[in-house]
Amino acid sequence: MKETWRWFGPKDPISLQHIKQAGATGIVTSLHHIKTGEVWPIADILERKKMIEDNGLEWAVIESIPLHNDIKTRTGNYQQLIENYKQSIRNVGTAGVYDVCYNFMPVVDWTRTNLTYTLPNNAQALRFEMSDFAAYDVYILKRPGAETSYKPEVLAKAKTRLDAMSNEEKTLLEKNIIAGLPGGEGSYDRDGIRAAIDQFIKMGDAGMRANLFAFLREIIPIAEEAGVRMAIHPDDPPFSLFGLPRVVSTADDARALLNAAPRPANGLTLCAGSYGARCDNDLVAMAREFGERIYFVHLRNIKREDDGSFFESDHLDGDNDMVGLIDALLDEEQRRQQAGVKLPAISMRPDHGHLMGDDLGKTGMNPGYSYTGRMKGLAELRGVIHALTTLRERSLRV
Numbered sequence: 001m002k003e004t005w006r007w008f009g010p011k012d013p014i015s016l017q018h019i020k021q022a023g024a025t026g027i028v029t030s031l032h033h034i035k036t037g038e039v040w041p042i043a044d045i046l047e048r049k050k051m052i053e054d055n056g057l058e059w060a061v062i063e064s065i066p067l068h069n070d071i072k073t074r075t076g077n078y079q080q081l082i083e084n085y086k087q088s089i090r091n092v093g094t095a096g097v098y099d100v101c102y103n104f105m106p107v108v109d110w111t112r113t114n115l116t117y118t119l120p121n122n123a124q125a126l127r128f129e130m131s132d133f134a135a136y137d138v139y140i141l142k143r144p145g146a147e148t149s150y151k152p153e154v155l156a157k158a159k160t161r162l163d164a165m166s167n168e169e170k171t172l173l174e175k176n177i178i179a180g181l182p183g184g185e186g187s188y189d190r191d192g193i194r195a196a197i198d199q200f201i202k203m204g205d206a207g208m209r210a211n212l213f214a215f216l217r218e219i220i221p222i223a224e225e226a227g228v229r230m231a232i233h234p235d236d237p238p239f240s241l242f243g244l245p246r247v248v249s250t251a252d253d254a255r256a257l258l259n260a261a262p263r264p265a266n267g268l269t270l271c272a273g274s275y276g277a278r279c280d281n282d283l284v285a286m287a288r289e290f291g292e293r294i295y296f297v298h299l300r301n302i303k304r305e306d307d308g309s310f311f312e313s314d315h316l317d318g319d320n321d322m323v324g325l326i327d328a329l330l331d332e333e334q335r336r337q338q339a340g341v342k343l344p345a346i347s348m349r350p351d352h353g354h355l356m357g358d359d360l361g362k363t364g365m366n367p368g369y370s371y372t373g374r375m376k377g378l379a380e381l382r383g384v385i386h387a388l389t390t391l392r393e394r395s396l397r398v
């Protein structure tokens with residue numbers, strides 16, 4: 001597997017040299033300075049690629065070329081925006097970067113309620129607490145009909161949580177949910193998010209899915225021509241938020257979207273932490289079923305709770321079968337090598353890490369994307385990859 005690391009570009013407090021020291025060989029990044037919807041100029045892509053290569057690394061995956069909301073709703077200037085997206089895909093292919101991650105989440109990108117959840121060892125993790133989310137949705141945002149989205153016990157807990165929150169805590173909760181997390185799309189204030197929710201909620205799952213498939217039917221042929229593989233990132237978390245449609249949350253969703261444009265350029269990002277936040281998603285089975293079309297993996301673990309809440313646990317300690325997942329991905333890589341597939345390696349990155357060690361208390365760390373926690377995650381995952389690969393080689397020799 002190709003060991004990669006997400007880097008937020010020249011403004012990232014973590015340098016390319018430090019990433020190299022952590023042992024990664026590939027960089028996952030985006031041109032964050034280009035506004036969503038605009039064409040990525042070749043010159044900018046090449047400049048970023050050179051910066052990465054000058055440090056002895058490779059630009060392995062683009063995460064992400066974000067989709068403008070108008071493409072998701074097929075309103076406004078969406079046709080021009082799709083043309084722009086096609087041009088960006090052609091340009092990245094010309095520049096020699098071949099894997100593109102993107103997502104089709106409505107309104108909010110990845111979402112957590114608590115960015116400093118303290119673990120028993122005093123490191124900090126990211127957490128999604130269903131009752132806090134409900135408290136925000138029902139009592140602070142006051143979305144019409146929001147109560148119907150939650151179970152009575154979640155609503156009861158939400159009210160208790162809300163009553164115990166100071167004004168500062170309420171402000172922080174709102175910021176965590178709607179102001180946008182690193183690499184995510186969409187930063188709103190309260191009125192802005194209300195308007196965005198109104199726009200998307202009426203589409204329902206069927207409307208949202210139809211728009212995603214329409215986008216794929218236009219983009220996939222262009223990606224194929226450009227030698228680029230599109231790898232859609234699942235909804236994070238993989239269930240409806242604010243009553244909004246969600247169409248990339250389950251194995252059925254993944255199957256339907258792969259079938260909507262059944263070409264090799266139409267692929268998946270298997271984000272273990274996102275799909276894995278639902279107990280009905282069997283990650284190992286998904287890796288085996290969709291293996292051929294998985295181009296990028298986010299290896300992250302979580303501990304789930306009954307009401308849909310979860311926190312991000314250590315990479316090898318959680319509800320996800322990380323060893324089984326890596327084993328399935330290594331089998332797929334072996335299959336590609338034997339079949340002579342171009343670019344057989346699957347890029348993995350340690351997704352998120354705890355805020356720990358010297359990073360605690362440092363300013364400017366991107367939530368989930370500090371140095372030491374991810375380095376620990378990468379080292380643990382590398383150990384699993386190394387052990388499984390060694391065992392495979394030995395069994396071949398016998």
Ligand code: DNO
Pocket residue numbers: 063064101102103109110182183184233236271298352368
């Ligand atoms: C969170 C990430 C997301 C993801 C985008 C993909 O850590 O997984 O930011 O990169 O949603 O488009």
